[in-house]
Amino acid sequence: MRIALLGGTGDIGEGLALRFARDTSHEILIGSRDPEKARDAVAEYEDALADRTDEIDIKGFGNEMAADRADIVILSVPPYYAGDTVDAVADSLDSDSVLVTPAVGMQGDEDGLHYHPPEAGSVTQLVAQRAPDGVPVVGAFHNLAADALSNLENDLDLDTLVVADDDAAADTVLTVANEIEGLRALEAGPLANAAEVESVTPLVINIAKYNEEMHDVGVKWIGGSN
Numbered sequence: 376m377r378i379a380l381l382g383g384t385g386d387i388g389e390g391l392a393l394r395f396a397r398d399t400s401h402e403i404l405i406g407s408r409d410p411e412k413a414r415d416a417v418a419e420y421e422d423a424l425a426d427r428t429d430e431i432d433i434k435g436f437g438n439e440m441a442a443d444r445a446d447i448v449i450l451s452v453p454p455y456y457a458g459d460t461v462d463a464v465a466d467s468l469d470s471d472s473v474l475v476t477p478a479v480g481m482q483g484d485e486d487g488l489h490y491h492p493p494e495a496g497s498v499t500q501l502v503a504q505r506a507p508d509g510v511p512v513v514g515a516f517h518n519l520a521a522d523a524l525s526n527l528e529n530d531l532d533l534d535t536l537v538v539a540d541d542d543a544a545a546d547t548v549l550t551v552a553n554e555i556e557g558l559r560a561l562e563a564g565p566l567a568n569a570a571e572v573e574s575v576t577p578l579v580i581n582i583a584k585y586n587e588e589m590h591d592v593g594v595k596w597i598g599g600s601n
């Protein structure tokens with residue numbers, strides 16, 4: 376499978392790219408508004424992955440070409456640019472693509488970060504509104520700290536919550552997310568539940584702010600029986 380990270384030159388793009396490249400056999404496409412910047416990022420990621428795996432399949436492209444080639448397109452751009460980025464690559468998306476958003480709207484003050492969703496209710500729902508007809512949208516990876524992923528010395532033991540209206544698209548994202556070592560993907564219902572998932576992100580960042588030893592904190596849900 377081909378996984379594109381649009382804005383994959385940034386923090387969460389780097390973290391997901393390194394983990395997918397190290398732990399899975401999928402082809403990773405780094406997208407950028409500037410293809411040269413994408414290729415520079417790929418060179419850095421290859422350095423970070425040197426000695427870690429025999430075959431690293433990771434390439435850099437402009438966002439549109441990365442989206443065009445991919446089965447899964449992850450919008451790794453700041454939340455206020457997510458809608459415009461969907462518009463910019465709309466011609467490269469079709470019903471066979473799965474569009475994934477990890478974006479969270481937040482505002483900060485002296486106390487910490489606060490959840491600040493757009494009028495659509497959540498960034499995930501905004502992306503769904505902007506996506507071309509028939510392109511399934513999935514929310515995932517919202518509550519992960521980029522640095523926790525990028526530091527490959529760090530053994531993950533974290534969950535990520537997945538919201539989607541399209542069952543097949545949800546299954547696709549659950550499957551690839553579960554392939555990352557130490558990451559467990561859990562279903563959190565339809566896109567209507569995205570705000571609850573997104574709103575956990577400012578909470579974990581505030582926990583990190585107020586607890587020195589909790590830098591890059593994430594969430595592991597416990598309980599149940601298995």
Ligand SMILES: NC(=O)c1ccc[n+]([C@@H]2O[C@H](COP(=O)([O-])OP(=O)(O)OC[C@H]3O[C@@H](n4cnc5c(N)ncnc54)[C@H](OP(=O)(O)O)[C@@H]3O)[C@@H](O)[C@H]2O)c1
Pocket residue numbers: 381382383384385386387388406407408409412413450451452453454456460477478479480516517518519520521522
């Ligand atoms: N950082 C985290 O720990 C984290 C964790 C979970 C979820 N997220 C979510 O993931 C998303 C990306 O976060 P990030 O921290 O990785 O962001 P970031 O590093 O600030 O930016 C990511 C990339 O977005 C692109 N970008 C910047 N301005 C843009 C614009 N005006 N239009 C289109 N693309 C633009 C840039 O790529 P090019 O210049 O190469 O195009 C940049 O490298 C956010 O929505 C955030 O809520 C972040």
